[in-house]
Amino acid sequence: MTMNKLLQRQVERFFGSVDAIPKEQTPLFDAISDTYDGFDTDRRPIERSPGIHSEELTEINQRLREEVRERRQAQEKQDRLVRDLEKTTSRLEKVNQELNEFAYVVSHDLKAPLRGIRTLADWIATDYADRLGPEGQEQLHLLLQRADRMHALIDGILQYSKAGRGSEDRVPLDLQKLVPEVVDLLAPPSNIGITIRDPLPVVELERTRVLQVFQNLLSNAIKYIDKPEGHIVIGCRGDDAWWTFSITDNGPGIAEKNRERIFQLFQTLAPHKDAESTGIGLSLVKKIVELYGGEVWVESTLGAGSTFFFTLPKMPSEPPQEELQACTPCGRQT
């Protein structure tokens, strides 16, 4: 075997030549040479490694720099998109606001000439009653009815546009008190019983809006009862963040094909001669509930009745245990 170069130099220094090593010591020197070789083999990669690393590092660095650049670009793009989205949102909000204002102003301005028309027709009917004859009287009577209906429609648009207009005043509302007040106000006929099945919670929303939701759903339930005995049941269930209210009636029910349509503006299933059925009520309910991020839907069996459901957000500060207790049905009736 060839002796390690470094060891060979040492040997030559001490013995003059490699061959001068005493024969019995050869295995020892072989072993030493092996050790030297081993040391060299180990050392070589160690010496080389900084070189390799710096090459690789440069590459990694470059890759990282590239990635940082790409990420920054992506971030910039995202920022730009967010800005665009914000701009679009604020523009949409503005357009929405303008539409609301428009509906409000227009319906307001339409009322004045309509009042003029109605009043003049009324005066003609009064002042020239003898000259009109029964047919003319009847026609003027119809004209007055149409004016009343148009007035009801304009009022509905006013209400509808008002619901999404202006700043709102969120106050805690005890529905346990408020809902019976609404029922009193609606003064249901004696053959219709209204029951509050579950304890109702306190919500923190705008009073008028919440009133309008219950008022419209309850007055619809009352108005369309077609049985000799009417039963309307108000229920409430809660989950993590939402209350689900239900108003169940034993009215005529709503055909499947109409269950979407009834929530649209001016869509009513009542005959048109009924001046009070403007088709605003349910669309107003939908608008208000959706304004608070909630949902409204109906389940119905034709001939047996309907249940209108809607969700409203819980008060943010309410502790969860209290919520669980609050929605346990207790079967209390009013």
Added chain:
Amino acid sequence: MRGAKPLLLVEDNPDDALIIKRALAQLGLGEKMVHAPSAELGLIHLRSARKEKPAFILLDLNMPGMSGIEFLQTLKNDPGLATIPVIVLTTSNDRQDILQSFELHAAGYIVKPFDYETAVRALKIIDEYWNLNHLPAFHT
């Protein structure tokens, strides 16, 4: 008491003015009404020395030019006119309008009724109410 004092109607809408005129005539109060078709003309009438001060004023809010609210502001800042009761008679049931009117010491706020009969009833009640009341204008 209102007595024989006139009342002033500040109203730009001719239809509404017609309704109030007829209703007052029906109530037997027709001759006692002065109609100003704008807030500006209303003020000129009130400030004219030769004209009798009205017992009270019926005021519309939405008018071109000077608005009803501005009219009310001007009136309440004028010591000679500030004591005349003003009843707002308007189409607006806006909360802001109601609030502002009462902040400016309006004596009443009535949303114009849609049908004539209700309008007559409302004016009858206004007249009766201000006949029961002692008014500053009666003593000046």
